Amino acid sequence: MAEEKKNIPKLRFREFTGDNANAWELRKLGEVGKALSGVGFPNSEQGGKSGIPFYKVSDMNIKGNEHEMTTANNYVTNEQISRKKWTPIKNVPAIFFAKVGAAVLLNRKRLCRKPFLMDNNTMAYSMDQNYLNADFSKSLFETINLASLVQVGALPSYNAQDIENIKIAIPNLNEQKKIACYFKNIDSLIALHQRMLDEYKTLKKTMLSKMFPKNSEKYPELRFSGFTDAWELRKLGEVGKALSGVGFPNSEQGGKSGIPFYKVSDMNIKGNEHEMTTANNYVTNEQISRKKWTPIKNVPAIFFAKVGAAVLLNRKRLCRKPFLMDNNTMAYSMDQNYLNADFSKSLFETINLASLVQVGALPSYNAQDIENIKIAIPNLNEQKKIACYFKNIDSLIALHQRELELLKTLKKTMLQQMFV
Template identity: 40%
Template sequence: MQTKKRKSPSLRFRGYTDDWEERKLGEVGKTKSGIGFSDAQQGGKQGTPFYKVSDMNNPGNEVVMMNANNYASDSQLKENKWNPINPQNSGVVFAKVGAAIFLDRKRIVDTSFLIDNNMMSYLFDSSWNRYFGKTLFEKLRLSRFAQVGALPSFNGSDVEDIKVMIPEESEQKMIGDMFEKLDDIIALHQRKLDLLKEQKKGFLQKMFPKNGSRVPELRFSGFADDWEERKFFESIASTIDFRGRTPKKLGMDWSDSGYLALSALNVKNGYIDPLADAHYGDEKLYRKWMSGRELKKGQVLFTTEAPMGNVAQVPDDNGYILSQRTVAFETKEDMMTNDFLAVLLKSPLVFNNLSALSSGGTAKGVSQKSLKGLSITVPLDIDEQQKIGSFFKHLDDTIALHQRKLDLLKEQKKGFLQKMFV
């Protein structure tokens, strides 16, 4: 039995009850593909914006307007007989060839522009509210309509044949305005998060010695002694590493709840993401796996590969299973604090040295054997270590808070996209 197609969304603004109208995109707008241009024709700083697929590298669709890295001058336009695209209302641009299609990223443009031949634009006609249209394109997931072959691609007719449901203009405006405000809030939180990360990067540069130096540029008052150079494992009592261990090798399996497994996918920089690659073990699996090596609050976790170098700390004493591509360090308390170690592993010099010691092609990895060759420079005074560790721990907590807020906003937007469009 065929399901009757819905003609209105499940969540609407008060006062709107009429069915939405089904239209092909080609009936209410038009597509236009880009042009080829050589490297020598790129790099202008003013003129008509020239967009390429690389301009879509920033993830997500929250950035409303495209930011151009290249411009074409009037003389270039004339010499090459290029005709800029002139949207009457505005247009959405997206990748039309290659793997970039599957990133499903769109950007909106409302001034004259050029795009390269790996991109396509869809120009809204005057019946669209531009922000409603931009948000509808986010909901569409254009990658579903790509011609899949050796090189996935769209052509104009592929896009123009897509059927969409569209409300009257006043409802479009209500929806568009709401999503524009939501995107502005998301962008604001993203900027705050980016600023905090840049501040942390700056402090890491200044609060740890550079190569060949024994003192950092920036220190807490009351500390003036040189730092000491030593081998990494001189400060480590033991390393907990269950490389290769899986539930099946223990004759068991994951559960729907219980003790969270910590892997290279959910150990992020500065925090644990319980939603990423979430696997759980029951009491029996936890005891069999972790017996005698239980993780304690504050212990430093380090991802050894894919990705290499993420650092977080065990957040509490609730019990966790140490899983794939992640190790935990137990420090010698009289030589190094956990909080300081967590920061030290992310300091520029140590991270660069770790990268130099790592092996592998695309997915770099570092082993315990290679860690034996790692030299570190640390303050002998444990009080100085504690101050540095506490400072960065507070900063990391603030970054994690903003990250959670941002993730929540994006999840809310995803929910609204599902409920406010047909």
């Protein structure tokens, strides 16, 4: 750990501490590089598939471009460049980011290692490599809140001079390379877990479509060996019951012990991604008796929103223990003679509840709408096999989501500690 001095970060690699703990050099970005704006990109020139990439803000969303711009939706030829008198940015590496519009507030930056063009909603910072390492500069820019530069107007924006006037502190190139390598490794791990997370989510979506029958059919496309019987066609109301929540006055909220009283927002609590295991509010037996509430004890049950914008998110959670819920939510309590709890959770993930919404001031549906939904169900043994399969996928999704969040938190913390 370095001794605290002015222009020295809190955390440094060992070889840059002690007698070697030189202060970082104070500069403006304009002294060690140049900010460049993009050019107009008419629709008539777009759509090319070969040549030099012509980046737009939306290209940052392309898979694989999470940290570096490696591909684009549009490429332009030398003929176009000559005819339009465009000047490609050849002084790379450069940092690419939005300069106007709502995208500015997202504060995203990408590294570009190869020559490119960019449209007039974007900007790039081309660094002087005598002073700045490319990967270090990418991390340095992640410590800068470009959104704080926006000019007040019809659209958030800033200009090249705003960028070049930003004050920075930089170490020598050797220290920059060490820092760059550290954050590049973290970015690689983030990309790995994001890729695995996306792949498991895609796998789950695909297998839900193949392992459950479609359109009142009796046979799924894929089955475990040993199961050949037709699935039984039912309505949800025949094998369970839809229940609505009750009013939950503010004066009764805030309890920390007792029975959980779920609200839609509780689905956002960490750990509640698949099952409701905790709540922001609990109620005591005294409250339950005084308010004449009836806890839902016929569990397991599936919990979901029944009114408001949350309906359109189409989220469902499994509840294994007795609970109460407010009047913006609903639960489906299953008959376990017909439905396995974990199978039911996967079954509900194949149902688009948002398609049931009644036209009105707020999206909504009622208990009868839920109970009239037609489903197909196999015997309980096959349900258990299917349930186990999707529970394993959910565990892998949760694992990579957790690792991803930990790595992002680590990166954020280390950016604060390792930069002045």
